[in-house]
Amino acid sequence: xxxxxxxxxxxxxxxxxxxEPTATGDLGLVIERAKGSVLLVDQSDRAALARIEGLGDLSxxxxxxxxxxxxxxxxxxxxxxxxxxIVTRQIVNRVVQAGNAIGGAISDDGQLVAVSNYEPxxxxxxxxxxxxxxxxIPTGSKTIGLVDAPxxxxxxxxxxxxxxxxxxxxxxxxxxxxxxxxxxxPYDALITANGRTYITGLFGEDGLTALDLWAEAPEPIRVLPxxxxxxxxxxxxxxxxxxxWALTGREFVLPAVGHHEVLWIDADTLTETGRTxxxxxxxxxxxxxxxxxxxxxxxxPLNDTIQVIDSVTKDIIHEFKPGPAVLHMEFTPRGHEVxxxxxxANKVMVYDTQTFEKLREIEADSPSGIFFTARAHxxxx
Amino acid sequence: MARLxxxxxxxxxxxSQPLTSVLLAGAVVIATSAFAADTLNPDALKRLVxxxxxxxxxxxxxxxxxxxxRSQTLQHxxxxxxxxxxxxxxxxxxxxxxxPLITEEEAEWIARYLLQQEAQ
Numbered sequence: 001x002x003x004x005x006x007x008x009x010x011x012x013x014x015x016x017x018x019x020e021p022t023a024t025g026d027l028g029l030v031i032e033r034a035k036g037s038v039l040l041v042d043q044s045d046r047a048a049l050a051r052i053e054g055l056g057d058l059s060x061x062x063x064x065x066x067x068x069x070x071x072x073x074x075x076x077x078x079x080x081x082x083x084x085x086i087v088t089r090q091i092v093n094r095v096v097q098a099g100n101a102i103g104g105a106i107s108d109d110g111q112l113v114a115v116s117n118y119e120p121x122x123x124x125x126x127x128x129x130x131x132x133x134x135x136x137i138p139t140g141s142k143t144i145g146l147v148d149a150p151x152x153x154x155x156x157x158x159x160x161x162x163x164x165x166x167x168x169x170x171x172x173x174x175x176x177x178x179x180x181x182x183x184x185x186p187y188d189a190l191i192t193a194n195g196r197t198y199i200t201g202l203f204g205e206d207g208l209t210a211l212d213l214w215a216e217a218p219e220p221i222r223v224l225p226x227x228x229x230x231x232x233x234x235x236x237x238x239x240x241x242x243x244x245w246a247l248t249g250r251e252f253v254l255p256a257v258g259h260h261e262v263l264w265i266d267a268d269t270l271t272e273t274g275r276t277x278x279x280x281x282x283x284x285x286x287x288x289x290x291x292x293x294x295x296x297x298x299x300x301p302l303n304d305t306i307q308v309i310d311s312v313t314k315d316i317i318h319e320f321k322p323g324p325a326v327l328h329m330e331f332t333p334r335g336h337e338v339x340x341x342x343x344x345a346n347k348v349m350v351y352d353t354q355t356f357e358k359l360r361e362i363e364a365d366s367p368s369g370i371f372f373t374a375r376a377h378x379x380x381x
Numbered sequence: 382m383a384r385l386x387x388x389x390x391x392x393x394x395x396x397s398q399p400l401t402s403v404l405l406a407g408a409v410v411i412a413t414s415a416f417a418a419d420t421l422n423p424d425a426l427k428r429l430v431x432x433x434x435x436x437x438x439x440x441x442x443x444x445x446x447x448x449x450x451r452s453q454t455l456q457h458x459x460x461x462x463x464x465x466x467x468x469x470x471x472x473x474x475x476x477x478x479x480x481p482l483i484t485e486e487e488a489e490w491i492a493r494y495l496l497q498q499e500a501q
Contacts, residue, residue, distance in 0.1 A: 142446065238436045
């Protein structure tokens with residue numbers, strides 16, 4: 001009898017699955033950092049759908065999506081790599097691949113998932129289906145700024161040694177190209193959406209360093225080497241994130257380190273085109289997908305505030321305080337709304353980016369990163 | 382009180398109140414050091430350690446860009462040395478001085494807390 005009921009239940013579930021397939025294109029996941037869970041959210045309904053638990057230490061966690069927008073690969077601080085099925089709302093696989101990890105990336109073909117580690121320092125690459133180890137690339141250094149690049153490549157940088165390595169998986173066994181002298185203590189990096197330019201921010205010296213990945217043999221290109229010289233640096237209570245460095249028309253905008261401003265850089269010449277003074281040390285400077293606005297949040301103790309900058313005038317056009325500890329922002333793919341995680345309010349807040357009106361508050365436990373599935377189709381995200 | 386004289390280490394900082402007054406913003410705008418000492422808020426300090434120190438050292442203090450801060454790792458440090466590192470940072474590293482944000486008593490509390498945590 002019991003089996004019959006279970007069988008019936010399974011049939012019913014399958015039937016309903018057939019009747020209403022789950023479309024994932026407007027879904028997303030919010031990291032709940034203290035609880036070790038992720039919250040499945042629906043962008044169009046502005047609602048939380050489900051909580052998926054058991055992902056370990058998710059402080060500073062991030063994730064990437066499979067090309068079909070069904071699976072999320074969640075990178076936890078404790079070295080955990082968890083594969084979550086957002087259709088069935090379950091964890092389908094989980095490995096603890098290192099002691100202390102910092103982020104990850106998925107290859108352009110969706111077959112390889114790479115994780116960068118602080119301890120032991122290096123990058124480990126896994127089969128995205130099985131999470132079996134494909135390659136172990138020790139670097140002897142805390143490894144940061146890991147991104148995917150076109151051609152089944154991963155690019156990453158070493159905090160301690162100041163090298164950038166390109167790991168090319170086009171032929172199966174990885175071919176490693178090492179580029180020394182990127183600068184002192186690179187703390188994060190990004191790749192432009194077209195996969196051509198890799199830029200790493202430096203903590204240990206002024207400026208940034210770029211690589212042209214279209215070059216036969218990429219060489220470090222110094223960007224703003226005199227930036228901040230002669231000015232007193234302010235203490236940095238939280239390292240900025242560079243994922244959000246965004247192209248606004250012809251310019252990049254990025255957070256300064258040790259200064260309360262964002263920098264504007266010409267994307268072609270990599271020279272400075274302006275600075276905008278901000279409320280505090282910027283953490284994320286994220287462009288709305290159309291590039292018209294840049295939204296900035298700040299390090300402790302000014303992390304209750306967001307400023308919005310117009311990318312044409314470079315002026316601050318709006319400032320507001322969503323609440324204590326604003327950690328992350330994610331735009332809807334066309335930019336009409338932005339979702340903001342307010343950790344100490346235990347809420348995700350949704351705003352209209354034209355009127356700045358708050359549209360919704362969604363309960364979440366110490367929310368940090370917000371990731372919509374549209375990232376699946378973007379290089380570097 | 383020597384502490385107040387040291388608050389100028391970071392010119393241009395916009396917020397130089399001790400943590401307690403930041404958290405009580407609006408209640409007491411100019412917190413005296415005596416007030417701060419009398420009102421050490423362990424919950425707020427624990428939150429600071431795990432959430433804000435944690436942005437480099439990890440939420441569970443196992444380390445990140447910054448080193449492991451668990452008690453077993455820190456045992457060979459004197460409490461006074463740790464207090465000094467918290468207040469003044471370590472030059473040429475990513476460890477910033479927290480003196481602009483917290484009082485000496487709060488730094489001492491944090492150093493003691495780090496050394497006394499249960500082994501994890």
